[in-house]
Amino acid sequence: MKxxxxxxxxxxxxxxxxxxxxxxxxxxxxQPAVSRLIAQLEQEVGFELFYRERGRLSPTPEALIIYDEIDLAFGGLERVDALARDIAAFNTGLLKIVAPPSLSESVLSTILPRFMARFPKVRIAIESRSTATARAMVANRTVDCGFVKLPLDRSDISTVTLSTSETVCVLPDTHPLTAHEVLTPELLRGEPLVLLGAGTWTRRQIDDAFRERGVRPDVRVETHTVGSACALAAGGLGVAIVNALLADNFARPGVAIRVFRPQILHEYAFMTSALAPMNRLAAAFLEEAQTFFREQAR
Known part of the structure; x- marks a missing residue:
């Protein structure tokens, strides 16, 4: 029966x-149209639903029994309708993001409050994973979106470039090298350095810059986040060579930032799976991220 x-x-x-x-x-x-619909339903179920007395309708015992189930079913449909309207208006939902720790501790702390002010009922889950794991999570849609440092050579991931920034040196503002606006491998000869861990694309570029200038870097501390590198530099353990975009978020009194040359650029991109269309929440978050980075570039 249908x-x-x-x-x-x-x-x-x-x-x-x-x-x-x-x-x-x-x-x-x-009223006649409603009466016809009820008569049609009675024909479909095979029993009367109402007693008809002098133009009035009184429910039969069978109608009272079936009504409870119909009311429950329509209640479920109304909840689905309300949920669909909430999703359309961004009044509900969960956005899963994967980002490097340094980005989570800096840039995201500015973007997320702005995004959640627009969509206060949306929940956020942030994953901080290794680069390889983050890319895999985006590709297989374990998360909705993420931030990645370029270059990226994967056909299963779509990217939108968000920012390009310089490489800078972070050091105490009492350090003699603050007399220079630009620091080079030659000026950093013999200086203790704080560098991000070996094996990354940027670290290879920094190592190459020193080697090409005939300078052996004195790496005193290796760490894995820009935040920790900046904190260690501020504590006097060495000169940190890091991404300017992220270093700016850790600037504080007593800390100086100087441009590093030769120029090493850092490109960050927003990534989603190329195997499915970007969902609406991720698209709205991308829009907020693009606005933030445009403002930063001014």
Whole structure:
């Protein structure tokens, strides 16, 4: 048996309002149209739903039994309708993001409050994983989106470039090298350095810059986040060579930042899986991230 949804609605409204006339008003139909829908439902189920006495409808025992189930079913449909409207208006949902720790501790702390002010009922889950794991999580859609440092050579990931920034040196503002606006491997000869861990693309570029200038870097501390590198440099353990975009977020009194040459650029991109369209929440978050980085570039 396949029951007509409109007939079920007419029956439910009649039960709720007490008459076909009132049900018609709630449904935007005429009273004869509601009566026809109820008659059609009675034919489909094979038993009467109402006693008809002098133009009035009184529910049969069978109608009272079936009404509870129909009311529950329509309640479920109304909840689905409300949920769909909430999703469309960004009044619900979960956005899963993967980002490097340094980005989570800096740039995201500015972007997220702005995004959540626009969509206060959306929940956020942030994952901080290794670069390889982060890319895999985005590609297989374990998370909705993420931030990645370019270059990236994967056909299963789509990227939108967000920012390009310089490499800088972070050091105490009492350090003699602050007399220079630009620091080079030659000026850093013999200086203790704080560098991000070996094996990354940027670290290889820094090592190459020193080697090409005939300078052996004195790496005193290796760490894995820009935040820790800046903190160690501020503590006097060495000169940190890091991404300017992230270093700016850790600038504080007593710390100086100088440009590093030769120029080493850092490109960050927003990534989503190339195997499926970007979902609406991720698209809205990308829009917020693009606005932030445009403002930073001014």
């Amino acid at each position: 029951l007509n949804l409109r007939s079920l609605e007419a029956f439910r409204e009649t039960m709720l309002s007490g008459s076909a006339t009132a049900a018609a008003g709630r449904m935007g139909l005429t």
